Amino acid sequence: MKTGLRFPVVTLFLLVSSSCSQAQAVFSTLCLFTTGAAAGQVRDYAPLPPLPVGNACSDGMGSFGYIIAPPTPPPTPTAPPDPFAAILQSVKFNGTALVKGASGNKYREAFGVADNLGPTMNGLTTRFRLGSLSKQFTATAVLALVDQNLIQLNTSICAYLDACPPQWNPIQIIHLLQHTSGIPDFTSLPTYSLLKTQHTTSAQMVTGFKAFPLAYPPGINFRYSNSEYVILGYIVERIVHQDLGTYMAQTYFVPRGMTNTGYDHQNPLDDSTEATGYSLVAGALSPVGPINMTVPGGAGGFFSTVDDLSTWLDALLSGKILSAASLHTMLTPGPGYAGCGWFIKPTPAGHTAIYHIGTIDGFENAIVIDGATKAMAIVLSNVDATPSEQLARALMVPALSN
DSSP: OOOOOOOOOOOEEEEEOSOHHHHHHHOOOSOEEEEOOOOOOOSSSOOOOOOOOOEEEEOSBTBEEEEESSOOOOOOOOOOOOHHHHHHHTTTOOEEEEEEOTTSOEEEEEESEEETTTTEEOOTTOBEEOGGGGHHHHHHHHHHHHHTTSOOTTSBGGGGSSSOOGGGTTOBHHHHHTTOSOOOOGGGSTTHHHHTTSOOOHHHHHHHHTTSOOSSOTTTOOOOOHHHHHHHHHHHHHHHTSOHHHHHIIIIIGGGTOTTOEEOOOSSOOOTTBOOOEEEETTEEEEOOOOOTTTTGGGTOEEEOHHHHHHHHHHHHTTSSSOHHHHHHHTSOOGGGBOSSSEEEEOTTSOEEEEEEEEETTEEEEEEEETTTOOEEEEEESBTTOOHHHHHHHHHHHHHTO
């Protein structure tokens, strides 16, 4: 028998492939393999488009890879992606979000920039202008005064105003709360673009509304109108002898530790604690023009954070602010599914959704609450093209299972 040198056996594989994933089937080494995951469809709330799905891998040598046997063990499976973050990141969300599940668990996160000049990044204490999410505060102030017998829901608003025009005599407080008064929305008028830059008072705003002809007889139809909540804020001020912001802060916000909530008197925004409002112009963030925050009043003049809003909603929905009767009034829909500062609508699965959006120059916000479990999604964005309502509704799906 012949003898000679013996060499160890080495198995050599030459992979000629256009796809690194084919090599993965043989050996799962020398290839970084990443995949996206499609989002589930939203069931009870308006769906977002599926999240993008993609595969990207490279062995660092183009389509030719040399792999020496034996293969390395497969990588340890990673945890599934956070469903809340996946929903928000699918639209490159810029803002803050808080989700409270049916079990009380929370997701809280901030994304993107508060001010792109610094840049200053958004944080959980960044304050956002709320727009029409402010209406829940004004409605609460009115209903609390009902509890104190200082306002009557079915009384003419002329009982609380001076120099009331005759066409307003049939308008009741409840009509203002549920958007059935017929008073036109001042933000839809051609003069609004000029008005919103001017310093004004709630009294001056209401005086201007008196000249508007009614769109329809009071109490007949639903038509959303910011004018109605400016009037309600003014009525509150006349009764409590304070401006609305001071009254809400002293009576409701400060006692609950809501130090990042209040009426926004700044114009322009120059406080580093507040987000700057942006529009998307050619794919880039562009600061919006100025708005004088004396104009929106009780219809849209407040600011807050996701944490403060969560604190507020926990107190409101648990009956710690209003009587049971007034809370029932707030959350009982009238025409157009409008309650008082909220919309209330059944979902296809038999749930009751309590919701509202809040839009003001450079900001797009939304809150969605499940009436039975009090699970909620709060989305605040300082980019006015953000689909905040769709995001909040999509976030409710994992929230109801959490």
